[in-house]
Amino acid sequence: MANDEEIDVECPRCGKQVSTSDEECSGCGFDIDRWLTDEKMEVLLSQVDDETFELKTDDPDSIIERIKQFAPKKPKKEVFTYECPLCGTEVYKDDEKCPGCGALFET
Numbered sequence: 655m656a657n658d659e660e661i662d663v664e665c666p667r668c669g670k671q672v673s674t675s676d677e678e679c680s681g682c683g684f685d686i687d688r689w690l691t692d693e694k695m696e697v698l699l700s701q702v703d704d705e706t707f708e709l710k711t712d713d714p715d716s717i718i719e720r721i722k723q724f725a726p727k728k729p730k731k732e733v734f735t736y737e738c739p740l741c742g743t744e745v746y747k748d749d750e751k752c753p754g755c756g757a758l759f760e761t
Contacts, residue, residue: 663690 670681735747743754
């Protein structure tokens, strides 16, 4: 597990001081690496609303915002430009076919 910085923590099972870079506790064998991963996941999940799946925070230092920095950026589609002549579905400038009825457009 890659850690930003190595610190000492108390093993939740036996109380021995262990480093966050350790994979397991040298005292009892507790899986420190898995425990730290689970702790980080709980922090991540606490920032997401359970019903809407929207972020609860606009904190630029939140884990989710830091993850978004590494996500590939999708180019935004052109704004609605016209309606499909067959079904009336909104069609974007770069669409090759209608998302509603599947009609193909000439390019």
